[in-house]
Amino acid sequence: MQPDTSDAHAIVTCRGVSKIYAHGAVEVRAVDGLDLDVAAGDFAALSGPSGSGKTTLLNMIGGLDRPTSGTVTVDGEDLSGLSAAHLAELRLHKIGFVFQAYNLIPVLSALENIEFVLQLLGIDAKERHDRAAAALADVGLTGMEERRPSHLSGGQQQRVAVARALVARPAIVLADEPTANLDSKSADDLVSLMAELNARSGTTFLIGTHDARVIARARRHIEMIDGKITSDTTGDLADVVQ
Amino acid sequence: METFKLIVPLAWRSLWRNPRRTAITLVVVAVGLYSILVFAALLDAWAQSSRDAQLNLLTGSGQIHAKGYLDDPVVDRRMPPPGAKLRAALDVPQVREWVERVRVPAVVQSEYKTLPLTLLGVKPQAERAISFLPSQIAEGSYLIGNADPGIVLGRHLAQRLKTRVGKRVILMAQNADGSLAQRAFQVKGLFASNQTAEDSYAFTGIETAQKMLGIGNGISEISFRLASGAALAPEIARLRAAAAGLDVKPWKLLAPLAAAVDSFMTAFVYIWLWVMFVFMAIGIVNTQLMAVFERVREFGLLQALGMRPSLILAQVLLESALLIGVGVVFGMIASGATIFALRGGVDLGFLARGAEFIGAGHVLYPHLALSEFFEMSFLVWVLGVVIALWPARKAAHSRPVEAMSHAT
Numbered sequence: 001m002q003p004d005t006s007d008a009h010a011i012v013t014c015r016g017v018s019k020i021y022a023h024g025a026v027e028v029r030a031v032d033g034l035d036l037d038v039a040a041g042d043f044a045a046l047s048g049p050s051g052s053g054k055t056t057l058l059n060m061i062g063g064l065d066r067p068t069s070g071t072v073t074v075d076g077e078d079l080s081g082l083s084a085a086h087l088a089e090l091r092l093h094k095i096g097f098v099f100q101a102y103n104l105i106p107v108l109s110a111l112e113n114i115e116f117v118l119q120l121l122g123i124d125a126k127e128r129h130d131r132a133a134a135a136l137a138d139v140g141l142t143g144m145e146e147r148r149p150s151h152l153s154g155g156q157q158q159r160v161a162v163a164r165a166l167v168a169r170p171a172i173v174l175a176d177e178p179t180a181n182l183d184s185k186s187a188d189d190l191v192s193l194m195a196e197l198n199a200r201s202g203t204t205f206l207i208g209t210h211d212a213r214v215i216a217r218a219r220r221h222i223e224m225i226d227g228k229i230t231s232d233t234t235g236d237l238a239d240v241v242q
Numbered sequence: 243m244e245t246f247k248l249i250v251p252l253a254w255r256s257l258w259r260n261p262r263r264t265a266i267t268l269v270v271v272a273v274g275l276y277s278i279l280v281f282a283a284l285l286d287a288w289a290q291s292s293r294d295a296q297l298n299l300l301t302g303s304g305q306i307h308a309k310g311y312l313d314d315p316v317v318d319r320r321m322p323p324p325g326a327k328l329r330a331a332l333d334v335p336q337v338r339e340w341v342e343r344v345r346v347p348a349v350v351q352s353e354y355k356t357l358p359l360t361l362l363g364v365k366p367q368a369e370r371a372i373s374f375l376p377s378q379i380a381e382g383s384y385l386i387g388n389a390d391p392g393i394v395l396g397r398h399l400a401q402r403l404k405t406r407v408g409k410r411v412i413l414m415a416q417n418a419d420g421s422l423a424q425r426a427f428q429v430k431g432l433f434a435s436n437q438t439a440e441d442s443y444a445f446t447g448i449e450t451a452q453k454m455l456g457i458g459n460g461i462s463e464i465s466f467r468l469a470s471g472a473a474l475a476p477e478i479a480r481l482r483a484a485a486a487g488l489d490v491k492p493w494k495l496l497a498p499l500a501a502a503v504d505s506f507m508t509a510f511v512y513i514w515l516w517v518m519f520v521f522m523a524i525g526i527v528n529t530q531l532m533a534v535f536e537r538v539r540e541f542g543l544l545q546a547l548g549m550r551p552s553l554i555l556a557q558v559l560l561e562s563a564l565l566i567g568v569g570v571v572f573g574m575i576a577s578g579a580t581i582f583a584l585r586g587g588v589d590l591g592f593l594a595r596g597a598e599f600i601g602a603g604h605v606l607y608p609h610l611a612l613s614e615f616f617e618m619s620f621l622v623w624v625l626g627v628v629i630a631l632w633p634a635r636k637a638a639h640s641r642p643v644e645a646m647s648h649a650t
């Protein structure tokens with residue numbers, strides 16, 4: 001049950017990835033020459049102090065932002081050459097996102113939010129509905145189909161976001177501080193849910209977080225400081241932390 | 243099609259998220275279009291009224307003269323009454339009425355003054371169908387028969403001559419053999435019109451004029467009026483074919499000022515349309531830009547979910563198209579109702595002097611051709627959507643990271 005990271009097919013590969021912001025005359029190296037592989041099926045936590053570059057790295061892996069230098073490959077596809085439209089296409093097919101907040105389209109119901117992604121994929125109405133309903137059931141929200149986001153609790157909203165991130169069966173789910181806005185019970189539940197979905201579907205998770213609960217449940221723990229990876233521990237070590 | 247099913251509900255629901263802003267845009271578009279359409283209808287009415295005022299004076303839809311008469315309208319440039327062929331061409335349903343006239347330059351003299359004018363010998367009965375002057379008698383009465391020996395002058399001219407109904411004036415004009423014809427007339431009536439017309443024309447029976455000028459049954463002009471709905475150009479062509487050797491001209495050439503007013507009004511409607519549209523555009527761009535900036539996070543989310551920028555553009559544009567479309571429909575309903583309510587006429591009597599000066603009648607009958615009504619509305623809608631491209635592009639090209647960074 002212990003995946004061998006070195007041999008497993010890498011879903012994400014970062015090679016010499018840097019992101020440099022110019023703050024006036026001062027350069028900020030948000031991500032600094034970073035190498036990283038994320039293996040298929042991984043459930044990895046990315047932690048580090050505020051400003052260490054977690055969000056910047058996740059955004060570059062998700063094709064929402066472009067590195068200043070270096071290459072990012074997702075599921076075998078090098079992102080550097082892709083146009084905005086191609087990146088959108090890639091996100092649609094290969095990447096699910098869960099953000100800290102404002103994950104849902106406010107004018108759509110919970111079910112419609114999930115269906116939306118399937119609709120972008122061109123899946124017909126019947127299948128769309130069935131898959132979205134099943135995804136909602138998977139995150140324990142059966143009965144909430146018609147609710148608009150404003151009528152869902154923070155925890156419920158995050159669950160819908162997780163359901164939506166998974167419904168298109170992406171290669172990887174990128175989550176940035178998914179539990180930061182939740183009370184500890186809801187946060188616990190969300191982490192358990194993600195871990196369970198990872199175990200059940202084998203979907204790869206890379207979660208940027210400060211949250212000890214997330215780090216505790218992760219199979220792999222990557223720590224960043226000043227845009228560099230300072231520690232990367234897998235499996236048993238993470239269990240030891242627990 | 244699937245794409246539409248995807249973005250239509252999203253666009254429609256998004257519209258109602260900020261009802262106040264949506265309402266503002268609706269009002270801007272509706273009021274703008276309303277003013278364009280109502281103004282167009284009023285201007286159209288004004289143009290028509292001023293054209294009618296001009297044409298109803300004496301011009302008619304067109305006229306026939308001897309060659310050279312229009313350059314030098316003297317008694318020598320006369321023509322015989324219409325022959326069988328021209329008569330047949332004039333006596334058709336497309337021509338509502340036609341009249342023969344003697345029309346020569348003359349001088350009128352009272353005890354106090356001598357003034358130049360144009361003497362018209364007319365057939366009083368037929369004239370009523372062409373010109374409204376016979377019905378604008380302010381004092382005395384109009385002529386009765388073709389041989390009526392009296393004269394009808396303009397009211398203002400009579401004042402200048404210090405004469406009045408019942409008194410006599412002398413008219414002098416060159417007659418057929420080149421000598422000066424002179425005849426005393428009793429003033430039978432005074433007509434009221436604009437001052438230029440009042441000063442320019444004097445009317446007597448056609449036979450009286452022919453006798454005075456010694457021209458037998460010769461005439462100077464035929465004026466005709468087409469039935470409503472008859473097209474001018476083909477009728478002119480038809481009459482030209484029937485009146486070989488004569489000069490047949492449409493009103494646009496006979497009254498270039500009226501024609502100019504006509505095209506000016508049309509141009510003005512479009513100038514107004516653009517002016518109003520600039521105001522509408524400012525309103526649309528402002529509100530839609532605000533809408534886009536407020537939802538920048540949402541557009542970032544849509545991009546993160548894998549919605550292509552072009553599809554986001556389409557969605558925002560569709561929102562604008564729906565919104566502006568609803569505004570256009572409101573504007574059409576309101577202006578349609580207004581134009582319909584005013585169809586009985588708007589009395590401009592209170593600024594009558596001004597209106598007369600420009601040459602319009604007192605009562606305007608607003609109307610707008612259905613095609614024009616729909617064309618302008620459609621144009622406003624299309625232009626509005628084109629303008630909304632700007633905010634829509636902003637939404638589509640917002641960089642996803644910057645958009646999402648608003649989230650934290």
Ligand SMILES: Nc1ncnc2c1ncn2[C@@H]1O[C@H](COP(=O)(O)OP(=O)(O)OP(=O)(O)O)[C@@H](O)[C@H]1O
Nearest residue numbers: 021022028030048049050051052053054055056057
């Ligand atoms: N758009 C930007 N322009 C300029 N500098 C930026 C931008 N985004 C991030 N930075 C800088 O890059 C560095 C890394 O930021 P990043 O948000 O990736 O850190 P983080 O680890 O996610 O922090 P946090 O835990 O607070 O979310 C910070 O110093 C930040 O100020």
Ligand SMILES: [Mg+2]
Nearest residue numbers: 054055056176
């Ligand atoms: Mg962050």
